[in-house]
Amino acid sequence: MASAPRKTVLITGCSEGGLGFALAEAFADAGYHVFATAREPNKAASLAAGGAHIEVLQLDVTSDESIAACAANVRERTSKAGRQGLDVLVNNAGVGFIMPLLDTPINEGRKLYEVNVWGMLAVTQAFAPLLLDAKGVVLNISSIAGAVRMAWQGSRHPLSLAPLHMLIPLLAPPRAPGPRSQTPSLPYLFSSKFSLDTNWYPRTLGVYNASKAATTFLSETLRIELEPLGVRVVTAMVGEVATDFYTHSTATNAFALPPGSHYKSVEAIIGRQGAGELQKNNESADAVARNIVHDVIVGRKGQIWRGGVAGTAKYASWLLPTRLFEWVLHQGRGVYEIKP
Numbered sequence: 001m002a003s004a005p006r007k008t009v010l011i012t013g014c015s016e017g018g019l020g021f022a023l024a025e026a027f028a029d030a031g032y033h034v035f036a037t038a039r040e041p042n043k044a045a046s047l048a049a050g051g052a053h054i055e056v057l058q059l060d061v062t063s064d065e066s067i068a069a070c071a072a073n074v075r076e077r078t079s080k081a082g083r084q085g086l087d088v089l090v091n092n093a094g095v096g097f098i099m100p101l102l103d104t105p106i107n108e109g110r111k112l113y114e115v116n117v118w119g120m121l122a123v124t125q126a127f128a129p130l131l132l133d134a135k136g137v138v139l140n141i142s143s144i145a146g147a148v149r150m151a152w153q154g155s156r157h158p159l160s161l162a163p164l165h166m167l168i169p170l171l172a173p174p175r176a177p178g179p180r181s182q183t184p185s186l187p188y189l190f191s192s193k194f195s196l197d198t199n200w201y202p203r204t205l206g207v208y209n210a211s212k213a214a215t216t217f218l219s220e221t222l223r224i225e226l227e228p229l230g231v232r233v234v235t236a237m238v239g240e241v242a243t244d245f246y247t248h249s250t251a252t253n254a255f256a257l258p259p260g261s262h263y264k265s266v267e268a269i270i271g272r273q274g275a276g277e278l279q280k281n282n283e284s285a286d287a288v289a290r291n292i293v294h295d296v297i298v299g300r301k302g303q304i305w306r307g308g309v310a311g312t313a314k315y316a317s318w319l320l321p322t323r324l325f326e327w328v329l330h331q332g333r334g335v336y337e338i339k340p
């Protein structure tokens, strides 16, 4: 008797070394047929060596032509293989940009939004017919950076959120972690790796954070709008992950503020943030990917918090009054010392 065709997943931004690459491997290991896409497919070529269940396709999420061609290609491939639509779409492609808002070239901000916000929505629209056929799942890779507003500076200072330590177990019952988990659904309250006494800082600045807030809002609104159509939407609020994100981020190399910047006195600190040096709680992309895939498979929907310090970000942004949270996060960051 012929075996049932594998479920299918398409993932954007699968260059080697990134979260998309790790998600492709994790979905393949979980029994899915994977369409791993990249704007430059040679960057994901090694995935194809993983066997017949991973195909590497071209997809630039900022190009209407590329999106339409990829959707047509996937429709043809799935129907030839006797599969019903597309079971999972993963909007993972994303770019970063490190710069205070006053110094951010608007054009760079627009380019970032093209990938992180409009790219995600355009890809979802293009694959919606296939997702509706399969009654599938949309998984949007957002970030804890989208959960809080942060000023320009990336400094790290002793910040204790210890009082939350006692409150959290009372407010949220623990959930079973996924396989090979480094990230329980609750923060690592008692683990040596991480606790709420650990310093926590969002890793990125203005425009990127804003784009991820937009991603989160779009994703959660899609969840409401697609549920009646039988499509489940998951928003991954991803914490710190060891990937090539910072080496890819615009302005990472030889970071420099423009002449006349009001923030010259802290340029070195912002530069260190741009190089990813202040991101101290990275989890491996493999572990984060496997937890996220587990979440999708077991049927979770809405926001899931995975990756280093994601638990702290979730509960601190939820429990603390907004102004207090902002004040705590900005202590020692020089924001209040700047003279106009």
Ligand SMILES: NC(=O)c1ccc[n+]([C@@H]2O[C@H](COP(=O)([O-])OP(=O)(O)OC[C@H]3O[C@@H](n4cnc5c(N)ncnc54)[C@H](OP(=O)(O)O)[C@@H]3O)[C@@H](O)[C@H]2O)c1
Pocket: 012, 013, 014, 015, 017, 018, 019, 020, 038, 039, 040, 043, 059, 060, 061, 062, 092, 093, 094, 095, 115, 141, 142, 143, 144, 238, 239, 240, 241, 242, 243, 244, 245, 246, 248
């Ligand atoms: N790393 C973290 O700590 C972290 C934390 C929270 C959220 N995230 C999110 O996780 C996702 C993956 O990031 P990552 O950490 O794996 O960084 P990464 O290694 O830089 O991967 C980003 C991927 O997006 C691709 N991409 C960029 N522009 C694209 C476009 N126009 N069309 C298609 N693909 C494009 C990149 O392709 P190229 O290789 O061709 O540039 C790359 O494959 C992003 O959405 C990011 O915001 C990461």
